[in-house]
Amino acid sequence: MNKKTILTGDRPTGRLHLGHFVGSLKKRVEAQNDFNQFIMIADVQALTDNFANPQKVRDNINEVTLDYLSVGIDPQKSTILVQSMLPELFELTTYYLNLVTLARLQRNPTVKTEIAQKGFDKSLPVGFLVYPVSQAADITAFKADLVPVGEDQLPMIEQTNEIVRRFNHIYQTETLKECEAVLSDVRRLSGTDGNAKMGKSLNNAIYLSDSEEEVKRKVMGMMTDPAHLRVEDPGKVEGNPVFEYLEAFDNDKTGLEELKNHYRKGGLGDVEVKKRLIKVLEDLLSPIRERRQEFAQKPDFLREVLLEGTRKARLVTQKTLDEVREAMKLNYF
Amino acid sequence: MNKKTILTGDRPTGRLHLGHFVGSLKKRVEAQNDFNQFIMIADVQALTDNFANPQKVRDNINEVTLDYLSVGIDPQKSTILVQSMLPELFELTTYYLNLVTLARLQRNPTVKTEIAQKGFDKSLPVGFLVYPVSQAADITAFKADLVPVGEDQLPMIEQTNEIVRRFNHIYQTETLKECEAVLSDVRRLSGTDGNAKMGKSLNNAIYLSDSEEEVKRKVMGMMTDPAHLRVEDPGKVEGNPVFEYLEAFDNDKTGLEELKNHYRKGGLGDVEVKKRLIKVLEDLLSPIRERRQEFAQKPDFLREVLLEGTRKARLVTQKTLDEVREAMKLNYF
Numbered sequence: 001m002n003k004k005t006i007l008t009g010d011r012p013t014g015r016l017h018l019g020h021f022v023g024s025l026k027k028r029v030e031a032q033n034d035f036n037q038f039i040m041i042a043d044v045q046a047l048t049d050n051f052a053n054p055q056k057v058r059d060n061i062n063e064v065t066l067d068y069l070s071v072g073i074d075p076q077k078s079t080i081l082v083q084s085m086l087p088e089l090f091e092l093t094t095y096y097l098n099l100v101t102l103a104r105l106q107r108n109p110t111v112k113t114e115i116a117q118k119g120f121d122k123s124l125p126v127g128f129l130v131y132p133v134s135q136a137a138d139i140t141a142f143k144a145d146l147v148p149v150g151e152d153q154l155p156m157i158e159q160t161n162e163i164v165r166r167f168n169h170i171y172q173t174e175t176l177k178e179c180e181a182v183l184s185d186v187r188r189l190s191g192t193d194g195n196a197k198m199g200k201s202l203n204n205a206i207y208l209s210d211s212e213e214e215v216k217r218k219v220m221g222m223m224t225d226p227a228h229l230r231v232e233d234p235g236k237v238e239g240n241p242v243f244e245y246l247e248a249f250d251n252d253k254t255g256l257e258e259l260k261n262h263y264r265k266g267g268l269g270d271v272e273v274k275k276r277l278i279k280v281l282e283d284l285l286s287p288i289r290e291r292r293q294e295f296a297q298k299p300d301f302l303r304e305v306l307l308e309g310t311r312k313a314r315l316v317t318q319k320t321l322d323e324v325r326e327a328m329k330l331n332y333f
Numbered sequence: 334m335n336k337k338t339i340l341t342g343d344r345p346t347g348r349l350h351l352g353h354f355v356g357s358l359k360k361r362v363e364a365q366n367d368f369n370q371f372i373m374i375a376d377v378q379a380l381t382d383n384f385a386n387p388q389k390v391r392d393n394i395n396e397v398t399l400d401y402l403s404v405g406i407d408p409q410k411s412t413i414l415v416q417s418m419l420p421e422l423f424e425l426t427t428y429y430l431n432l433v434t435l436a437r438l439q440r441n442p443t444v445k446t447e448i449a450q451k452g453f454d455k456s457l458p459v460g461f462l463v464y465p466v467s468q469a470a471d472i473t474a475f476k477a478d479l480v481p482v483g484e485d486q487l488p489m490i491e492q493t494n495e496i497v498r499r500f501n502h503i504y505q506t507e508t509l510k511e512c513e514a515v516l517s518d519v520r521r522l523s524g525t526d527g528n529a530k531m532g533k534s535l536n537n538a539i540y541l542s543d544s545e546e547e548v549k550r551k552v553m554g555m556m557t558d559p560a561h562l563r564v565e566d567p568g569k570v571e572g573n574p575v576f577e578y579l580e581a582f583d584n585d586k587t588g589l590e591e592l593k594n595h596y597r598k599g600g601l602g603d604v605e606v607k608k609r610l611i612k613v614l615e616d617l618l619s620p621i622r623e624r625r626q627e628f629a630q631k632p633d634f635l636r637e638v639l640l641e642g643t644r645k646a647r648l649v650t651q652k653t654l655d656e657v658r659e660a661m662k663l664n665y666f
Contacts, residue, residue, distance in 0.1 A: 043663070044427065051431035052503050054662040061665065084663055090423035094377065094467070098384035098460035105459060126438060126466070127431035130459060134427070170385050303666060329387040330376070330417055332394065333636060 006031055007144035007179075009040030009083075012060035013050060016067040017205040018281075019189040019198040022248050024148060025071045027184075032077040038142050038313060039068065041306075044083045044090075045134060048127040049118060065302055067208050070292035075305045081313035082306055083138070088317035092137035092324060097130060099166045100159075105129055110155045136160040140176045141317040148182045157181040173327035175320070189248060194223040194241050206281070208288055215285060219278050224270045234266040242273050250280045339364055340477035340512075342373030342416075345393035346383060349400040350538040351614075352522040352531040355581050357481060358404045360517075365410040371475050371646060372401065374639075377416045377423075378467060381460040382451060398635055400541050403625035408638045414646035415639055416471070421650035425470035425657060426463075432499045433466055433492075441465055443488045469493040473509045474650040481515045490514040506660035508653070522581060527556040527574050539614070541621055548618060552611050557603045567599040575606050583613045 008028060010016065016025065031037050041064055046057045061082060068080060083089060105111065111132060115124055132155075139147055139160050147157060157179060164176040190196055191204030198205045206218050224242050228235035237243045237260045250256045259276065262268045295302065325331050341361060343349065349358065364370055374397055379390045394415060401413060416422060438444065444465060448457055465488075472480055472493050480490060490512060497509040523529055524537030531538045539551050557575050561568035570576045570593045583589045592609065595601045628635065658664050 047428070047661075048431055051428075054504070058662045058665065082665065084424075084658075085665075087420040087424060090427050091417075091420060093427065094423050094460065095380070095384075097463060098381055098458045100459050101455070102457045102459050102462055103455050122434070122436050124435045125431045126433050126435050126463060127427065129435055130430060130463075133459070171387070307666060325417075328380075329391045332391065332415065332418075333640060 003034065003036040004145040005036045005038070005142060006146045006148065006182075007038050007040065007139055007142045008148050009038075009042050010064055011042045011046040012057055012064045013046050014060055014200040015063045015207045015209050017198055017207045018245070018249075019205065020067075021071065021208060022186055022189050023150075023184055025067070025073070027148065028078065029072045032074060035146070037078045038144070038316075039073065039078050039080045039309075040083050040138060041065065041081065042083045042138070045131055048125065048131050048134075051125070051127070061306075062302065063209070065306060066292050066295050069295045069302075069305070070288045071208065075309060079312050080305055080309040082310050085310045086141070086314055086317050088314070088321040089134070089137045089141055091321060092141055093130075093134045095324065095328065096133050096136055096163050096167070099163055099170070100133055104159075104162075105132065108132055108155050108159060110152055113152070132156050132159045133163070136163045139179050140164060141320045142313070143177045143316070143320060144179045145177070146182050147179050148184065150188070151183060154181055154183075167324075167327075171327040173323075175323045175327050186248075190241050190244055192218055192222045192241060194239070208285065209292055210285070211289075212282060212286070215281055216278055219274050219281065220271075222274065222277075224273070228263075228270065231269040232266050235263045235268070235270075237263055242270070242277055245277055246273075246280060249284055250276075336367065336369040337478040338369045338371070338475060339479045339481065339515075340371050340373065340472055340475045341481050342371075342375050342471075343397055344375050344379040345390055345397045346379050347393055347533040348396045348540045348542050350531055350540045351578070351582075352538065353400075354404065354541060354617075355519055355522050356483075356517055358400070358406070360481065361411065362405045365407060368479070370411045371477070371649075372406065372411050372413045372642075373416050373471060374398065374414065375416045375471070378464055381458065381464050381467075384458070384460070394639075395635065396542070398639060399625050399628055402628045402635075402638070403621045404541065408642060412645050413638055413642040415643050418643045419474070419647055419650050421647070421654040422467070422470045422474055424654060425474055426467045428657065428661065429466050429469055429496050429500070430463060432496055432503070437492075437495075438462055438465065441488050441492060443485055446485070465489050465492045466496070469496045472512050473497060474653045475646070476510045476649070476653060477512045478510070479515050480512050481517065483521070484516060487514055487516075500657075500660075504660040506656075508656040508660050519581075523574050523577055525551055525555045525574060527572070541618065542625055543618070544622075545615060545619070548614055549611055552607050552614065553604075555607065555610075557606070561596075561603065564602040565599050568596045568601070568603075570596055575603070575610055578610055579606075579613060582617055583609075 008024065028037065028039065041061050043057050043061060047054065050057055065080065111129065135156050136159060149157060161178045164178050167176050168174055189198055191198040191202055192206060193204040195202055195204055206215060222242050225236040225240045243260060246256055263273060341357065361370065361372065374394050376390050376394060380387065383390055398413065444462065468489050469492060482490060494511045497511050500509050501507055522531055524531040524535055525539060526537040528535055528537055539548060555575050558569040558573045576593065579589055596606060
């Protein structure tokens with residue numbers, strides 16, 4: 001049986017952090033054995049709200065690639081590609097823009113929320129408004145069966161499948177393929193300050209590439225139960241980011257249960273719990289960090305990974321574009 | 334001194350008619366000796382409001398090419414190209430979309446008028462709304478100095494030059510070049526029914542490829558002075574399409590002046606004036622028609638004209654895209 005195709009990826013706007021690891025990187029490392037997995041470094045999409053800062057996007061292509069390799073994404077098993085290096089995606093986007101109304105784009109709940117968050121209002125760049133159409137081009141170009149997304153991204157999948165149905169209907173073809181969203185079963189990891197979102201701008205993220213000292217400093221500064229003032233006080237485990245992180249990363253589940261009971265009862269200081277978390281994170285991060293340093297010394301290898309991945313990806317996107325052009329009768333010669 | 338570059342072209346949505354001849358084709362034939370002239374068959378733009386009818390667009394690429402060659406556009410002097418075969422244009426459009434706000438696009442007077450005419454309203458396809466950005470990509474990709482336009486198209490040139498200035502400012506470059514609109518000094522030719530616009534949908538056009546019989550029939554059916562009922566009545570020359578056409582195509586200016594005076598005085602029937610117009614049009618159209626028939630028998634030559642023109646054009650658009658990517662720091666490898 002043919003392997004199913006997954007399309008996933010990241011905007012190269014910053015190094016990847018523990019939230020990415022739990023939410024997606026770990027799964028990609030597992031999935032690469034059983035699926036035909038394409039991992040897209042979405043620089044074109046990153047530019048839609050970073051167009052005035054292309055150096056940031058450029059630098060982070062390298063950082064994100066290092067993050068991928070250091071967590072165990074294997075370029076022999078997964079195809080890592082750079083979005084802007086696939087001209088077919090621009091062309092597909094253009095054709096799909098004819099199949100989507102302005103009213104429909106303006107109704108997209110994800111984009112609406114993001115527009116509000118970014119305060120675009122009257123200065124909304126058209127490139128940002130239409131990025132769901134560009135995503136539809138990405139997904140359909142690879143004929144992805146599965147697209148891992150967060151719940152807030154479901155409208156993107158709907159938009160893609162609408163375009164697929166409209167295209168296939170108008171051009172009387174079965175060229176394009178509907179995809180299925182794969183919702184993460186893991187809760188999103190909170191920031192070190194307890195904020196529901198972890199991110200660079202919030203300054204509450206632990207990066208996969210943070211040094212041992214940075215990890216220590218960040219964990220020691222983490223929010224805990226604000227009512228847990230003295231060691232002897234009983235503490236709350238729920239909503240306590242330190243325990244949330246232990247839950248996510250500590251493999252000694254029995255030990256963790258005991259720790260939680262002790263904390264709830266009182267007599268267990270935050271510093272001790274944090275020391276355990278530091279140890280757990282170091283067990284995870286030190287081999288990642290080591291591999292990252294090794295790969296960072298091989299710029300030629302990194303370059304080769306991206307060039308070769310993009311080359312392999314283009315074989316797929318070119319084939320899809322050929323079929324699309326044929327369906328649209330644009331195959332003149 | 335270097336020749337200046339002109340970008341011009343047509344949407345392949347129908348055969349070209351006398352209005353096109355007077356308004357642009359004639360000038361292109363002159364300009365090709367003194368300018369570096371690119372003539373774009375804008376199929377991608379045609380699809381923005383004909384996306385459900387790609388066969389029409391496809392068929393008319395051939396028709397328009399035949400029209401070009403038969404009026405004397407020389408592929409050795411002018412570069413004829415097919416828009417969809419230049420992938421660089423799609424990519425440039427995508428980057429420019431980040432530099433234009435939705436509010437700005439919605440203010441474009443030309444697009445506003447067209448949206449109203451086409452009755453798009455709530456079903457406005459995004460592809461149609463953004464076509465001025467795609468035009469900016471066309472113009473800047475060729476670094477056109479001059480763009481021949483009608484007065485109603487001036488907002489398109491403004492939009493292009495805004496994008497040029499914004500791009501050059503944001504990316505601290507001088508890569509993109511502002512262009513200059515060249516306004517036609519010829520009044521637009523009315524339809525045979527006196528309607529200010531000549532067009533297929535109005536069924537009031539005389540095509541360059543019409544047969545002698547069709548031309549005769551269309552001229553004999555032309556509107557004249559509605560008050561000129563009997564031969565002996567004085568007739569009006571102004572606003573009389575038959576005289577408008579004579580003005581545009583009759584090279585015997587003295588003879589025409591006499592005719593006009595006679596018509597004004599009375600005693601000259603419409604049929605006689607129309608017969609003169611038929612003769613004048615036949616003098617123009619019969620060699621065009623003859624050449625058209627010759628070229629129509631050489632599909633390989635036509636194909637070669639478009640492939641070779643597009644190949645030459647791509648050298649230019651690829652160079653521009655390389656420069657754009659460098660300015661945007663997208664030249665990763």
